[in-house]
Amino acid sequence: xxxxxxxxxxxxxxxxxxxxxxxxxxxxxxxxxxxxxxxxxxxxxxxxxxxxxxxxxxxxxxxxxxxxxxxxxxxxxxxxxxxxxxxxxxxxxxxxxxxxxxxxxxxxxxxxxxxxxxxxxxxxx
Numbered sequence: 001x002x003x004x005x006x007x008x009x010x011x012x013x014x015x016x017x018x019x020x021x022x023x024x025x026x027x028x029x030x031x032x033x034x035x036x037x038x039x040x041x042x043x044x045x046x047x048x049x050x051x052x053x054x055x056x057x058x059x060x061x062x063x064x065x066x067x068x069x070x071x072x073x074x075x076x077x078x079x080x081x082x083x084x085x086x087x088x089x090x091x092x093x094x095x096x097x098x099x100x101x102x103x104x105x106x107x108x109x110x111x112x113x114x115x116x117x118x119x120x121x122x123x124x125x
Contacts, residue, residue, distance in 0.1 A: 002101070002102045002103075002106060002123050002124065002125050003123070003124040004102075004106060004109075004110060004121065004122070004123050005121070005122045005123075006110070006119055006120070006121045006122075007119060007120050007122075008116045008118065008119045009118045009119060009120060010118070011118070012058045012061065012063070012118060014118075015056050015120055017054065017056070017065070017067060018052065018054045018067050018069065019067060019069075019074050019076075021076050021078075023074060024074045024075060024076035025072075025073040025074050025075065026043060026047075026073065026074075026075045026076070027075075027076045027077075027078065028040060028075070028076070028077045028078070028080065029076075029077075029078035029079065029080075030078060030079055030080075031079070031080050032080065032088075033080050033081065033082070033087075033088040033089045033091070033092035034088070034092065035080070036077060036079070036080025036081060036092060037080070037081070037092040037095055037096055040068075040075070040077060040081075040096055041095075041096065041099055043075065044099065044100070046073075047068070047070045047072075047073050047075060048070045048071060048072060048073070049070060049071065049125070050068055050069070050070055050100045050101075050125055051069050051070055051071065051124070051125055052067075052068075052069040052122070052123065052124050052125065053066065053067065053068050053069070053097070053100070053121075053122075053123040053125070054066070054067040054069075054120065054121070054122050054123075055067075055081070055083060055093070055120070055121040055123075056119075056120045056121075057082065057083050057084055057117070057118070057119055057120075057121075058117065058118050059084055059085065059117035059118070060117045060118065063079075064078075064079055064080070064081060064082045064083070064089065065077070065078060066080075066081045066093070080092065081093040081096060083110065083111045083119075083121065084111075084112075084113050084114060084115075084116065084117065084119070085113050086113055090111045090113075093110075093111050094107045094108070094110075094111050097110065097111075097123070100125065101125060102123065102125075110123075
């Protein structure tokens, strides 16, 4: 079962990433949503069990960062997976979360549009 926490932030600078981009074992960056999803899903068998996902969004600046942690690897996804709007990026993020084992009813809650532009979603698996 996943533990999910969403926190709204006043400023982008309040976000403290779980690891720095330079610490990532693998980086997927600046791809459109479908290629990002395809790459991320193709990596899942190699990555192994996902233990934590941290997703930051700043809808005002169109910035989406997703940090995926496993026992052995750290995956950083820059853009491509999004939340808080009804579009391809949110659908890709939903698909990714379902594939890592988060129930669909929880996923729709996580990625739905709620009006809060700057937020961080933390998921422990």
